[in-house]
Each structure stands twice: as C-alpha cells, then as structure tokens.
Amino acid sequence: MTKPKKKNRFIYLYILIVLVLCFVIYLLPKLSDTMTKTVIAEYGTMELSDEVQCYAARNEKVYTAGSGGQTEYLVNEGEKVRKGTKVLKVSGGGAGQPGDKYTSILERLGSGARQSDSYTTATNGVISYYIDGYESTFTHKKIKKMTFDQVKDIQNDYMDLSRKSVLAGEPVYKLYKNEKWYMVFWIDEESASDYEKGRSVTVRLKDGEVEADIESVTQQENKFRVILVSNRYYKSLASFRTETATVITHTCSGLVLQNSCITEEDGQQGVYVRNTAGEYVFKPVQILLQGKKESVLTAGQYYDNDGNAVSTIEIYDEVLRNP
Numbered sequence: 001m002t003k004p005k006k007k008n009r010f011i012y013l014y015i016l017i018v019l020v021l022c023f024v025i026y027l028l029p030k031l032s033d034t035m036t037k038t039v040i041a042e043y044g045t046m047e048l049s050d051e052v053q054c055y056a057a058r059n060e061k062v063y064t065a066g067s068g069g070q071t072e073y074l075v076n077e078g079e080k081v082r083k084g085t086k087v088l089k090v091s092g093g094g095a096g097q098p099g100d101k102y103t104s105i106l107e108r109l110g111s112g113a114r115q116s117d118s119y120t121t122a123t124n125g126v127i128s129y130y131i132d133g134y135e136s137t138f139t140h141k142k143i144k145k146m147t148f149d150q151v152k153d154i155q156n157d158y159m160d161l162s163r164k165s166v167l168a169g170e171p172v173y174k175l176y177k178n179e180k181w182y183m184v185f186w187i188d189e190e191s192a193s194d195y196e197k198g199r200s201v202t203v204r205l206k207d208g209e210v211e212a213d214i215e216s217v218t219q220q221e222n223k224f225r226v227i228l229v230s231n232r233y234y235k236s237l238a239s240f241r242t243e244t245a246t247v248i249t250h251t252c253s254g255l256v257l258q259n260s261c262i263t264e265e266d267g268q269q270g271v272y273v274r275n276t277a278g279e280y281v282f283k284p285v286q287i288l289l290q291g292k293k294e295s296v297l298t299a300g301q302y303y304d305n306d307g308n309a310v311s312t313i314e315i316y317d318e319v320l321r322n323p
Helices: 002-035 100-112
Strands: 038-040 042-065 069-073 088-092 114-116 125-128 171-188 200-205 208-220 223-230 242-258 263-265 268-274 280-284 287-290 294-297 301-303 309-311 318-320
Touching: 042 100, 042 200, 042 294, 088 171, 100 171, 171 208, 171 242, 200 223, 242 287
Parallel strands: 042 114
Antiparallel strands: 038 318, 042 171, 042 242, 069 088, 125 171, 171 223, 200 208, 200 242, 208 223, 242 294, 263 268, 268 280, 268 318, 287 294, 301 309
C-alpha cells in the first residue's frame, strides 16, 4: 500500500513545481512591474490625435458623352490641363441608352453632370477618369450644412471610366481643381477642445500625410463637425471619398512621464525625484503637453510667469510613480 502513496506524492510534488515555475515565469515579472515605485524620465515625442472617418470634398465636375462611339483618350489620369484642352475623341457613332452599371452613379449625380460634345475643358484643372457619383454632393457649399446621418453609410464606390467605347449620356471623365480641397469629419465633445478655427493639423491618410487648416467647428447635437481646408498634394485625391484617418492636433517633444507621477504641492505642479541619498524630493515641472495617460515636460530649466529661472527634472531622473 505504500507504493501508490509514494506515487501520488510525486505527482502532487510535480504539479506544485509546475505551478511555482508558472508563477516565476509569467506572473512574477508582471507583479514586480506593478510594484515598481519609480520610473525613469526619458526623452520622447508625443502626439495628440483622433481617429475619424474622413470625407473628401472637391471642386469637381463630371462630363457625359454627347454621342456614342469609339474612344481615344488624349489626356492621362491625373494630368493638369488648361482651359480648352481636348480630353478625348469619340468617333464612329453608337446608339442606345447608358449601360446599367452607370445607373446608380448617374442617379447620384442628378443635374450635377454636364454633357459635352467637344470634350474640351471649360476651365483649368486636373483630369480624372474615377468617379463615384457624389461629385455634386460633396461640395464646399453643401458640406457646411451636412450632418453625420447624411454621410455615415457612404463608402468608397469609385468606377474607372476608361473604356474602348461609350454611349450617349454615359459619364466619360471629370475635371477637378486641386488648389484647394476639403475634408469633413465628426468628433465627440471630449475631443472638440483640441480643434480651433485657424489652427493647423496633420491628417494621416492611407497614402500619406497632408497639412490642413481648421476652417470651422460646429456642434450638431452630441457631435462636433470639423471642416478642414488644404492646398497640399495628395496622390489619391481623385479617387478618395471616405477613409479612416488620423488627425494629429498636437505634437511635442520633451521628457515623457505618466500622469500618475505628477502631483501638486503648495499650488505648484511637480514630481518627486530620488536624490543621491535615496530620498525623494519635490521638483516643480512645466507641462508642455498633456494627454490622457502621459505628459511631456520641460527638461533641465524653464522660466516661470515672472521670468525667473526654475530648476526642474533632468533626463534619466528616477521619478516616484504614484506620489
């Protein structure tokens, strides 16, 4: 009867050893991290940003074929043209109604499309063969009255119009101005304070970043509509109606610390720094930028409101995590 008991004892001992190893390998590092009393002040860059669903608005016009026939394109996609430039030739004739695949686009365009018989440009601009039918919906004038409910279901639905033949009434190209274009999106009340008319922001889109200015911020029920204006080049401008974008409202460099490190003493914001004797002493700080979890602080020295030099924390100072 002793052998089974010994065997059970070894099994229990084995399970205990495994549990102890699991604790040491997985849980102890995390536990020790939460118990760490201090953090090291390090130099870094912090951004304040919002992820939004962004919609593009341009000064653009779609042109439809005045007659059917075979096509010969004379201008490339994205090419800048002058007034009076011939975009394409349509020859040979062709009868019939516009194809079904253009029905939804033509319905969205409504009276916003313009028929062309000569296929020459009425103004200077950029030629594109990508359209989605919202060209007359997303204009500068109309986005000023636009609400979130009107656009929330809109998706990128672009069609390439390049083809060998067309029928009368079918869309054939669009002409748009790229000197000035707009973006509109909606944010919540918590983020609205970061947006002020006239300020510049950076918009990080799928195919690059563009600088833009805040043209207006308007409250609409529990959301705020923001309209940006930009004159910067964006390579996907002609075929971009909506996409998820990151709007960077502030960028700042300095010593980055968790907000939990910052406290207040006698009306002065500061942190507790460990000195050479191992004691924690209070040092005033100047907050350059504060986010939800971290802040950027001045390093070394700053000047207070009276012009006095104030000694503050240095890089690699050991700072009390939760004073």
